[in-house]
Amino acid sequence: CGFHLRGQLDMPFxxxxxxxxxxDPFMNRIARxxxxxxxxxxxxxxxxxxxxxxxxxxxxxDILSLNRAGKAREYRLLTTLSxxxxxxxxxxxxPAEGIAVRRDVTYDDTQLLAKGQEEAMLYxxxxxxxxxxxxxxLAATKTDAPAAR
Amino acid sequence: xxxxxxxxxxDLLGTPATKSKPAAVDAKPPMRGTASPSRHEGTEAVGxxxxxxxDRVSASRPAPAAEAxxxxxxxxxxxxxxxxxxxxxxxxxxxxxxxxxxxDRSVLTADRIVYREALDEVEAEGxxxxxxxxxxxxxxxxxxxxxxxxxxxxxxxxxxHRISRKGGISRPITGxxxxxxxxxxxxxxxRLEDATWSTCQPQDPDWYIKAGELELDYDREIGVxxxxxxxxxxxxxxxxxxxxxxxxxxxxSGFLPPTFGTSNKSGVELTAPYYWNIAPNYDATLVPRxxxxxxxxxxxxxxxxxxxMQGTTSLEWLSSDSVTxxxxxxxxxxxxxxxxxxxxxxSLDLNGVSDKEYFEDLSSRLALSAQTxxxxxxxxxxxxxxxxxxxxxAQSFQTLSGExxxxxxxxxxxxxxxxxxxxxxxxxxxxxxxxxxxDANKPEGSRITLNPSVQFPLGTAxxxxxxxxxxxxxxxxxxTPLTVGEESITRAVPTFSLDGAMxxxxxxxxxxxxxxxxxxxxxxYVNVPYRDQSDIPNFDSGLFDFNFAQIFSENIxxxxxRIANANQLTAAVTSRxxxxxxxxxxLRAALGQRFYFEDQRVTLPGFAARTGRRTxxxxxxxxxxxxxxxxxxxxxxxxxxxxxxxxxxxxxxQPAFAKVVNLGYRYTRDxxxxxxxxxxxxxxxxxxxxxxxNRSLRDHRVTEALGGLEYDADCxxxxxxxxxxxxxxxxVTQAIFLQLELDGxxxxxxxxxxxxxxxxxxxxxxxxxxADPVFGRE
Numbered sequence: 001c002g003f004h005l006r007g008q009l010d011m012p013f014x015x016x017x018x019x020x021x022x023x024d025p026f027m028n029r030i031a032r033x034x035x036x037x038x039x040x041x042x043x044x045x046x047x048x049x050x051x052x053x054x055x056x057x058x059x060x061x062d063i064l065s066l067n068r069a070g071k072a073r074e075y076r077l078l079t080t081l082s083x084x085x086x087x088x089x090x091x092x093x094x095p096a097e098g099i100a101v102r103r104d105v106t107y108d109d110t111q112l113l114a115k116g117q118e119e120a121m122l123y124x125x126x127x128x129x130x131x132x133x134x135x136x137x138l139a140a141t142k143t144d145a146p147a148a149r
Numbered sequence: 150x151x152x153x154x155x156x157x158x159x160d161l162l163g164t165p166a167t168k169s170k171p172a173a174v175d176a177k178p179p180m181r182g183t184a185s186p187s188r189h190e191g192t193e194a195v196g197x198x199x200x201x202x203x204d205r206v207s208a209s210r211p212a213p214a215a216e217a218x219x220x221x222x223x224x225x226x227x228x229x230x231x232x233x234x235x236x237x238x239x240x241x242x243x244x245x246x247x248x249x250x251x252x253d254r255s256v257l258t259a260d261r262i263v264y265r266e267a268l269d270e271v272e273a274e275g276x277x278x279x280x281x282x283x284x285x286x287x288x289x290x291x292x293x294x295x296x297x298x299x300x301x302x303x304x305x306x307x308x309x310h311r312i313s314r315k316g317g318i319s320r321p322i323t324g325x326x327x328x329x330x331x332x333x334x335x336x337x338x339x340r341l342e343d344a345t346w347s348t349c350q351p352q353d354p355d356w357y358i359k360a361g362e363l364e365l366d367y368d369r370e371i372g373v374x375x376x377x378x379x380x381x382x383x384x385x386x387x388x389x390x391x392x393x394x395x396x397x398x399x400x401x402s403g404f405l406p407p408t409f410g411t412s413n414k415s416g417v418e419l420t421a422p423y424y425w426n427i428a429p430n431y432d433a434t435l436v437p438r439x440x441x442x443x444x445x446x447x448x449x450x451x452x453x454x455x456x457x458m459q460g461t462t463s464l465e466w467l468s469s470d471s472v473t474x475x476x477x478x479x480x481x482x483x484x485x486x487x488x489x490x491x492x493x494x495x496s497l498d499l500n501g502v503s504d505k506e507y508f509e510d511l512s513s514r515l516a517l518s519a520q521t522x523x524x525x526x527x528x529x530x531x532x533x534x535x536x537x538x539x540x541x542x543a544q545s546f547q548t549l550s551g552e553x554x555x556x557x558x559x560x561x562x563x564x565x566x567x568x569x570x571x572x573x574x575x576x577x578x579x580x581x582x583x584x585x586x587x588d589a590n591k592p593e594g595s596r597i598t599l600n601p602s603v604q605f606p607l608g609t610a611x612x613x614x615x616x617x618x619x620x621x622x623x624x625x626x627x628x629t630p631l632t633v634g635e636e637s638i639t640r641a642v643p644t645f646s647l648d649g650a651m652x653x654x655x656x657x658x659x660x661x662x663x664x665x666x667x668x669x670x671x672x673x674y675v676n677v678p679y680r681d682q683s684d685i686p687n688f689d690s691g692l693f694d695f696n697f698a699q700i701f702s703e704n705i706x707x708x709x710x711r712i713a714n715a716n717q718l719t720a721a722v723t724s725r726x727x728x729x730x731x732x733x734x735x736l737r738a739a740l741g742q743r744f745y746f747e748d749q750r751v752t753l754p755g756f757a758a759r760t761g762r763r764t765x766x767x768x769x770x771x772x773x774x775x776x777x778x779x780x781x782x783x784x785x786x787x788x789x790x791x792x793x794x795x796x797x798x799x800x801x802x803q804p805a806f807a808k809v810v811n812l813g814y815r816y817t818r819d820x821x822x823x824x825x826x827x828x829x830x831x832x833x834x835x836x837x838x839x840x841x842x843n844r845s846l847r848d849h850r851v852t853e854a855l856g857g858l859e860y861d862a863d864c865x866x867x868x869x870x871x872x873x874x875x876x877x878x879x880x881v882t883q884a885i886f887l888q889l890e891l892d893g894x895x896x897x898x899x900x901x902x903x904x905x906x907x908x909x910x911x912x913x914x915x916x917x918x919x920a921d922p923v924f925g926r927e
Contacts, residue, residue, distance in 0.1 A: 003653035003668050005611035023492050023532035037610075062907065063519055065815055065823050066852045068845075070875035071550070072519045073821065104783075104797070106694050109521040112546070112554035114691025117707040125698040133734050140732030 009037045009135065012143045016041060017048035017088070026057065026127045033131040037139070048088055050143060055082040055096055059123065064104055071109070077119060078102045079126040083134065085141050094141050099133050101126045227252045227295070229264055241265050248273070252295055256280045259291070269296045277302065283310040286331065298336045305331045307339075308351050309367065311397045322397050324365070324372070325351035337367035346372060348892050349864035356381040356865055356891050358394070370397040381865070381889065412884035414510060416441035430454045436465075443470045446511070460485035460497075467511065478511065479503045495529045505549045509876045516907070518876050522554060523547040536567035537577075555584045555591075555688050569603065576602045576619075580709065584688040592686040594627035598709050602644070615648040619703075621712050625685060635684050642712045644703055647674045656729070660776070663729040670722045675703050679714035679750045686710070687754055695785060695795075697721070697767060700743050711753060716746040726772070736772035765794050777804045794818050801911060807837060809911035822846040827909045835861045839870070841908045850875065855908050866890045872904060 016039050020027035031041055034052075042048045057079070064074035079101055085094035103122045107115055232246025241263060244250070248262040250271060260275025271293045279286045279293075279302065286307040293300035308325040328344035340362070347357035361376030372394045379387035407421040418440050425433040436448035448465040461484045469476040485497040500523040502508065508517040526544040542560040546553070565577040583595040602619030625638040650671040657666050690708035693699040700719045704712055721741030727734050742764055749759040766788060771781040778800065785795035796816045803809040813825035827841040839857040844850070857870035868890070873883045886904075905912050 002655040002657070003666075004655065006652040006654045006667070007610060009610060021534070023494075023534050023538075025532075025538075063516060065821060065843075066519060066845075066875060067821075068848050068850070068875075069550075069878045070519060070852070070880075071521055071877075074815070102781075103696070103698070108691070109551045109554075111691035112522055113557070113689035114707045117689065118691065118693055121693075121702070121707065122698055136727060136734065137732035140728075140730065 009139045011037055011039055011139050012141055013049040014038070014040060015048050015050075017045045017051045018054070019051065020054045025124075026131075027054065029127055030054075030131045030134060033135045034138075037135055045088055050093060050141070051086045051088060052138065053084045053086060055084060057081050061119075072107050074104055074106050075119075076102055076104050077122055077126065079123060079130060081130050081134065085138065093143060094137075097137075099130050099137070101129050101133075227264075227266075229262065231262065236264075239266050254281055255295075257291070257293075268294070270294050271300075284308065288331075293333065298333055300333045302331045302333070304329060305341075306351065307331065309365070309396075311367065311370070322348060323351070324348060324396055325354070326357060326363075328363070339365040339367075341365070346374070347864065354864070355862055358392075359385075365396060367396060370395065372396050379891070381891070408886055408888050410884055410886040412882060414882055414884075415443055418884075440467075440511075443467060443472050443511070457490070458485065458487040465511075470510075473506075473510070475504065477503060478507055480507055480511075492532045492534055493529070494532075495527070497527050499525050501525070501547050502549070508549070509880070509882075518874075518882070521548065521550050523549065537563070537565040539563045553587055555586050557582050557689075558585050559583060572607075573603055573605045576604070582688075592627055592629045594625055594629075594686070594688075596626075596688070596709060597624045598622070610652070612651040613649070617644075617646045617648070619644040623709065627686065632684050638684055640680055640682060640685070640712070642677060642680050644712075645676045646703055648701075649673075657726075659726055659735075664735070665727045665729050667725045667727065668722065669724070671701075671720075673701050673719040673721075675715045675717050675719075677703065677712060677715040680712065682711055682751055690753060692753065692756065695765065695767070696783075697739060697741060697769065700741055700764070700767065706751075706753070711751050713749065713751045714747065717743055718746070719743040721767075734772065736770075736774065738770045739768070741767045761789055763788070778802050792818065803911050807831060807913035809909070809913070811910045820847075823852070829905075829909050829912050832858075837861065839905055839909055839912070853908070855904070857905065864892045866892070868905075870904065 016034065018027070018031055018034070018041050020030070022028045022031055034041060045051060058081075060078040060080075062076045062078065063072045064076045065072075067073040080098050082096055082098040084092065084096040086092055103126055105115070105119055105122055228251045229242055229244050229248070230251075231244030231248035234242060234244045236242035242265075244262045244264070245260070248259050250257040250262050250264060250273075257271065257273060257277070257279050259273035259277040261273065263272045264270075271291070273291045273293075274289065277288050277291045279291065284307075286302055286305050288302045288305040291300065291302040304327075306325075306327045308323055310321060310323050312321055324346055326341075326345035326347055328341035330342050331344075332340040334340055341360075341364075342362055343360075344363040345354075345357040345359050346363060346365070347354035349355050349357070357380055358372075358374050359378050359380055360374035362374075363377075364373040366372070374389065374392050374394065377389050377392055378385045379389070407419065410418045410420075412418060418438065420436060420438045422434050422436045425435065427433060431451075431453045433449065433451045436450070438446040438448060440446060444467055446465060446467040448463070450461060450463045452461045453459060462482070464479070464481045466477070466479040470478050480502045482500040483497055484499075486494070487496070488494045502523065508520065512518050524544070524546060526542060528540060528542050530538065530540040532538040540560075540562045542557060542562075544557040544560070546556065548554070560580065560582040562581075563577070563579045565575070567575050569575045578598070578600040580598040581595065583593075585593055599622040600619060602617055604615050604617035606613055606615045608614050621640075621642040621644060623640045627636050627638070648671070650669060653668040655666050655668075657664050659666075687710050688708070690706045690710035693702065693705055693707050699705065700721065703715070705715075706713055719741060720743075721739060723737065723739040725734050725738075726736040744763045745759075746762075752758050766786045768784045768786070769782065772779065774780045780798065780800050782798040783796070784793065786792070787794050793816065795818065797814065799811065799813045801809065801811050807829055808831060809829050811825070811827040813823075813827075815821060815823045815825070823843060823845050825841075825843045829837060829839045832838050837859040839855070839859065841853060841855040842851070843853040845852055851873065853872075853874040855870065855872045857868060860867045866889075868886070868888045870886045871884075872886070873881055876882045
């Protein structure tokens, strides 16, 4: 049916600068995903072919449904990451765009701590999901647009 | 409230501040040329006198290039054009009959223009119009000094156009009005007397500010009105002795659009928030709220953002409630995050209310009244930036209803993650936590957990195989043991898992675009031997929801009190449609199930063990299924019972901006069956309808309903919204909000906009019809 084994993701750049601290676990996961796909993350902006600019990370938690008592029974968790790709001189390669993922979770106030840890697990799951989608999008970035080298 | 984003000014970031004053739109080099007026002949037919020939004359004054202040700019040239020009060179030039004086981008037209070159002064009378770019000022008489841009224009009408750039969205803003006199006080500075200002169409504006004195400062983009009245549809609605307002819809101190409403809990309500733009990175909002039945509530919010910290502090206070008789009903919250540098950061999240019914009685927000516990916690975390991190937490709650949770006072964690033995990955999770409970009959105690593990990811981009070995060691010290003599309990559980995945791809065309479709089968095996844990109390454990994240986890329990015995295999397959051009994932489908090779023996108190050797089947489909349609659906099916355990589907149909319908259905067997419909739709003319209907089919009850109408006139918007939601088992809150928003004057929205955005997915603010480039529509 036309399916074949995937080859290495062909990243259009080898050296990138990520404008985020690896002290943040989410950013560290993004950095790991890039390294797994053969990208070297440079210490300095000047040494990089492209700059991956993380603009914003938004975590939201909305009530999805209520129980009879008007209290939350399900929440929807949302994580949105917005990013842009630039050349080292600041010109845009890929204008700002967002990746949004969501997970639904049931809520039970008799299990508050357990639910808190479950939500933390789901946020990590979403962050892994976003990191993978981000690398996919970065792999499709056109670095040979006019004005590049 | 919907407030603009705070920004850290460049000078606080240590980078050199950019020029604060925008560069002049058109530089005007002084004109001191001495060239004599040149004459040329031209002919022009004039409407009512076609036979008459008219000689037009013009005078031109090129400035010598050597004297131009900015050599790259076009040099300032003053030209005068008219039917007749008389006068003495360099002294006074009198132009009459359709006289036109031009310098750079400025054009002055009048019946008669007198130009005194030596003084760089112009006087004009009769149908005077001064244009500059798109800006236009007109009146019967003007007196001007061209270079200084000072002077006066009598009885003017004016239009000044600028582009507003707010949140990356730009749109034109026109300020216009009339006055008894306008004084030019240098470039971009105007002072008007007995003046009006509006963002509406200049002819017959729907609303305007009428001011005794009005200053328009287009450098700072601020207007200042003294002795002013806001007039809407010829009716004065608001008097302000002194007010600043934004000329270009920038963040600006001032009153936000007031909201008028009524509700069954509070009677008539009027909220008039005042926004105080202290600095680009500090602001405050003061919210006086008059509640007819209960009294005057004062609220406030303070926000700050610096390079190392950010936070919001909010407080609400009602001195005495005439319904309940309580005095000092209040709610407050402090949220603070700080980065101390060197990998150390901290946060505070403190929330509290004076009484348990506070939100139910006084909040118009479901997100607040639906809470049962208010968080109070402080966290300090350290990240080495290389391979280990640590944290300290103190966490407690204010319980408003239901059971009180355990408090973690304190919790310390130490985690590590590093590469070992060429390709292996070592992971360490340790925790010390002391659980305290406000009820004396609940067991308390402390727990130490050590959980080292190591995994060896093998494979390529096409397939991966990851064996993982770990040990979960736990020690409890209980103050009140579950069984006699068991003050201290230890538990050690080895864990093993094997995760294998393959990725196939193919190129395809879908919806007219080149796509890459993936097929990703995955198998996940877990083996954890049984340990008796019935003597261990349950402090923080619970069953995970059954979902895709759970079937790829080692433990079916969250928290640390139960480690489930396992000998199980998860099988799943995912397929994605990825746009080949952009790399954007458009659609994802997944199917999965877990198979057990032994019975569940570890359980939570009060929960029965699982029976059966396989779980329900999980299926999901999500993404863009058409040009304007997105779907997000999940299904959990029990093959044993041949029944659907859980099903939910959300369909969004969004053909255009402010035109969206959301259909939702949620079902969980024996728990819930809800339908949810939400829409915003243009009703024709300038009317838009907004609605949400959320009904529990199981309880035969409307949990939330909302209906609203919005009217968008070019320069103002009117909204009326009726909202009804369940506050507790018997009670509902019903409220009506009315809001008039004058574009540009009070440009920061407030309730009920918040409410509409939250309740109607894909809601578009009709008077800002441009999508956010990042978080808006794709």
